[in-house]
Amino acid sequence: MEDPIGVLKIHVKRGVNLAVRDSKASDPYVVVKTNKQRLKTRFVKKDCNPEWDEELDLPIHDPDLPVKLKVYDHDTFTLDDKMGYAEIDVKPILEALDTTKVNHHPSGTVVNKIQPSRTNFLAEESCITWEQGKIVQDLCLRLRMVERGLVEIHVTWIDDPGAT
Template sequence: MENMYLGLLRICVRRGLNLVVRDAHKASSDPYVVITLGKQKLKTHRVENSLNPEWNEELTLCIEDPCMPVKLEVYDYDTLTFDDNMGGAEIDIRPLIEVVKMELENFADGTIIKKIFPSRENYLAEESCVVFKDKKVVQDMRLRLKNIESGEIEIQLQWIDLPGSKGA
């Protein structure tokens, strides 16, 4: 049986803010981000000696099930030992998918279609908006990392329709 994807999710991992120190000898970290969805696993390059790294890297996942959580983990690269965990978050793509299903042709460029507020059920550090921009559906997010003292990750989601896909 062939896989029928709804579409592609492009995740631009922009930057980290106030990440935790994992290399005590230099009071810094060498962070990189790992994004997983089912068996798909993608990672950014590492930024050396930074607690506020700038990645600006685009990673793309194939989406089959919009209810399946996209997991984001931040790690500190270590040469001689296992990489240290610096926290994680889950990305809820359902609000983005709901907007993708709408008839958007009539919306003006830059229209905010949906607002999502931080809650106990999500990892948002601040309000996130799904916007119709340049004929695309995009969502900027600032995610608060869990199970860690501090740290946030800024990302942008963008939906990409696949020709012949079953659509969102």
């Protein structure tokens, strides 16, 4: 496989109002994947509002492929239950990176704002920001194929994959 164009550092913060898959709660965890790479968080026992607070480094080879985020309920004796999915579009981050290479911005500058729409998974407006020489984005993602649930993440683009 060829070298990645960069690394998406994904800080999986928390889940909000996730679906119940066991008797009173769920044991949720998040799987993040693109292409043939797959990373996952630990599961949180009996909590529909879990605090994962975990960082996952996902090398990006093709910016046209979405980063898929799936939430599951951990089960010991049966297959894990699906609790919804969302996707992260990397292209707006790379477009913002191109803008910052041309124009120098002070730290904290909002480079782009993305509104929720039918074509993305955003639950609220998301800002792509220039922070201390890096492009970052906070996302609140609405899970699909499930009755309810949000996942909050923070992503940072690392241009040099060797710098993680």
